[in-house]
Amino acid sequence: MKTIIEPFRIKSVEPIYFNTTKQRTKLIKNAHYNPFLLKSEDVMIDLLTDSGTSAMSSEQWAGIMRGDESYAGSPSFLRFEKTVNEITGMPNIIPTHQGRAAEKIIFSILGGKGKYFIANTLFDTTRANIEFSGATGIDLLCDEGKHPTIAAPFKGNMDTKALRAEITQKGAENIPMVIITVTNNSGGGQPVSMHNIKEVKKICTEFNIPFFIDACRFAENSYFIKMREPGYQTKSVQEIAFEMFSMADGCTMSAKKDAFANIGGFLAMHDSELATKCRNVLIITEGFPTYGGLAGRDLEAISIGLKEVMSEDYLHYRIRSMEYLTEKLAEEGVPVMQPAGGHAVYLDAKQFLNHIPVDQYPGQALACALFVAGGIRSCEIGSLMFGKYNIDGKLIPAQLELVRLAIPRRVYTQSHIDYVAEVIIEVFQNRGALKGMKIMEEAKLLRHFTAKLEPLS
Ligand code: F0G
Secondary structure, three states: OOOOOOOOOOOOOOOOOOOOHHHHHHHHHHOOOOHHHOOHHHOOEEOOOOOOOOOOOHHHHHHHHHOOOOOOOOHHHHHHHHHHHHHHOOOEEEEEOOHHHHHHHHHHHHOOOOOEEEEOOOOHHHHHHHHHOOOEEEEOEOHHHHOOOOOOOOOOOEOHHHHHHHHHHHOHHHOOEEEEEOOEHHHOOEOOOHHHHHHHHHHHHHHOOOEEEEOOOHHHHHHHHHHHOOOOOOOOHHHHHHHHHHOOOEEEEEOOOOOOOOOOEEEEEOOHHHHHHHHHHHHHHOOOOOOOOOOHHHHHHHHHHHHHOOOHHHHHHHHHHHHHHHHHHHHOOOOEOOOOOOOEEEEEHHHHOOOOOHHHOHHHHHHHHHHHHHOEEOEEEOHHHHOEEOOOOOEEOOOOOEEEEEOOOOOOOHHHHHHHHHHHHHHHHOHHHOOOEEEEEOOOOOHHHOOEEEEOO
C-alpha cells in the first residue's frame, strides 16, 4: 500500500517554537499541571482539541472576503441556510456562535428539574448545559464501547435495550429528548451505525420522544458507515449523512469540527413551534436569527466547509491518519483505543499507568508527561473531566481514563504524527517513574478547564 498523502498543498504556514524538556518541566509547573493553562506558543504539537483549530481552505478564505455583514437577511446567511438544509433536510436553521450555544438554547427550553436527557454519551458541555437547566443527563453506551482495547466497528452505539428500560422507568413524559452524538467524542470518537440510529429512532417514535443528533462530526461518522456497515459501500457520504439526519427531529452542531471553521454552530429542527421558541432565546443571547452571534464571513466559511468535509479523498486521509498513529503505538505495546476513532487517538491511561490509582488522575499525569517529553498538548478525558464526589467527598471515577490526542483537520503532516508516536513510545518505556496527581483547586462545573493540580511525591 502506498503512503497516504495529505490531499492538499500548503499555502500559508505558522511557526512552531521549539523548547527543551527542562523548559517544559517549568512551563507545566507554572500551568499548575493543567495543559489548558499553558500558553499555546509554548506547545509544539497542539492536540488539545480538533475544535476550531482546522486549517481553512483557499475557498473558505475567499468566502471570508465575500461575507456580507448585514444585520438582517444577509446573503451569507441564505447560503448557509441552504447548505445546512441540503445536508440535513431540516427546514428551521438557527445559527449560533458555537455548539454549546445551541445546547444552551435548546436545553434551557426543554430542560428543567425532573427531566432526563438520554444519550449514547453526552459531551461535557452538553451534559453541563443539561445539568445547568436542572435536568439530568444519562449515558447509555453499548457494552463494547466501554472496553477501550476491544475492537468493534461501531463502539459509539447506544444500548437500545437499556434505552427502552430507562424510558419505562423514568416515564416518557419526563424525557424531552434522546440524543445520539456522532461520532461519540467522549467515548473515543467511535462511530454510531445507521442501524443503531434507526433502532433509536424507532424507540423514540414508539414513546413519542424527540430524537436529536449532536452532529459535530457527522461527516466522519458517515464515512465510517460507508466503510464498515453493509449496504452503504456504494452510497456517497452526502447520501449517508442525509439518511442519518432524516431519522432525527433536530440536531445541534459545532461548526468548529466537521465544517473546518474556526467558530460557529447551529441548531436545526423540523418542529417550527420549537424553532420559534429557540429563535426568541437566540435574539436575547446570540443575535438576530440571520446571524446568531456570527459574522456573515463566518457563515460563508461554514457553508463552504460543510461541503468540503464530505470529500471522500479528504475523509480517507483523515480516518487513515488516526489509524496510522494508532497502529504505530499498538505495535510498541502502548495501550491505545482500538479501533482508531475519527478525530483523535485515545490512550488508555488506566492501563498505560496501571501503577497510578484512578483517584490520582492517571490521565492527567500522562497528559503532563507528554508535554514535558515532547511539547505535545493533549487532554485528559477521565475522572478529572467527568469524576464526581460522593457525600463523603470520595471520588466517583469516570467509566474510562483516557488521554485524547485530537488531531486538528488539515493542520499537521505525517512527520508531525511520526514525532508524536516517538514521544508517546518514549514516555511509555519510562512510565514507571510517573507519579499521580492531586487537585489543589477546582470549579464546580467543567472543572478540568481550570483545575490546578500538583504531582504526588
Ligand atoms: N458536542 C460535541 C460532541 C463536542 O465534541 C463539542 C465540542 C460540543 C458539542 C460543543 O461544541 O465547542 O462548539 O461549543 N468539543 C470540543 C472538543 C470542545 O474538544 O472535543 P463547541
